[in-house]
Amino acid sequence: MAVTRRTLLAGLVSCPVCASTALAAGAHWSYEGHGGPQEWGSLESGFQACAMGSQQSPINLEGAVQAAGTGPTLAWKPDAFRIVNNGHAIQADVVGDAGTATMGGKTYILRQFHFHAPSEHTVNGERTAMEAHFVHEAPDGNLLVAGVFMKVGKANAGFAEVMKVAPTTEGAAVLKTPLDATAFLPAQRATYRYEGSLTTPPCSEVVDWNVFATPIEVSEADIAAFRAIFPMNARPLQAVNRRFLLRID
Ligand SMILES: [Zn+2]
Numbered sequence: 001m002a003v004t005r006r007t008l009l010a011g012l013v014s015c016p017v018c019a020s021t022a023l024a025a026g027a028h029w030s031y032e033g034h035g036g037p038q039e040w041g042s043l044e045s046g047f048q049a050c051a052m053g054s055q056q057s058p059i060n061l062e063g064a065v066q067a068a069g070t071g072p073t074l075a076w077k078p079d080a081f082r083i084v085n086n087g088h089a090i091q092a093d094v095v096g097d098a099g100t101a102t103m104g105g106k107t108y109i110l111r112q113f114h115f116h117a118p119s120e121h122t123v124n125g126e127r128t129a130m131e132a133h134f135v136h137e138a139p140d141g142n143l144l145v146a147g148v149f150m151k152v153g154k155a156n157a158g159f160a161e162v163m164k165v166a167p168t169t170e171g172a173a174v175l176k177t178p179l180d181a182t183a184f185l186p187a188q189r190a191t192y193r194y195e196g197s198l199t200t201p202p203c204s205e206v207v208d209w210n211v212f213a214t215p216i217e218v219s220e221a222d223i224a225a226f227r228a229i230f231p232m233n234a235r236p237l238q239a240v241n242r243r244f245l246l247r248i249d
Helices: 005-010 019-024 157-165 220-229
Strands: 065-067 073-076 082-085 090-093 099-103 106-116 130-137 143-152 171-174 191-196 207-218 246-248
Touching (some): 090 157, 099 130, 099 143, 143 220, 157 220
Parallel strands (some): 065 246, 143 207
Antiparallel strands (some): 082 171, 099 106
């Protein structure tokens, strides 16, 4: 049976959504110093894609090919979301049903969203203060991640709610009222699309990336609150290699 490189690398991990799998396995990884991004691929056998992969994320979004069509259809709904500090980011885990993303006739279920500071992707080399990733999973294990750039401006009600309860050390908290993740979506939906990977170990190349070109605004105080917990949790830019970057307006 022919096994493609992509299948092989995807097969290295059984649960690509579960960052905690890596912690349970005992591998210590970080964003700087010991266990940093240059070492991820050799920290444990399941992390090999971080070093050997050819479709890694994040990338600089530049020189996109204009494409027809639409981005993913996001049908999100309010959920009680469990807010977790997992040692690498603040993450909101879906508790019940927070809806889906549909793309090319395939439906993906929203599992969690989390934040990076500064942004992981860049647009023409420019970074924003933060970036949110909305992770959706299809029954076959493939992921669709919607990326939202966040810049300093007026407060965003959703991000303010999350940061109000975000644990400052590893642990979990509950929201007082259900949260509607659509609060994080920009009004303009121009989208960059490319095939890539998780930006954290095990770096599995199973992600259909859809990054909105237009940032949302969040308050400087909420960004400061996040950076007080995670001063820097962005993986360095990865080589584009032989990939197509599409832009859908
Ligand atoms: Zn992420």
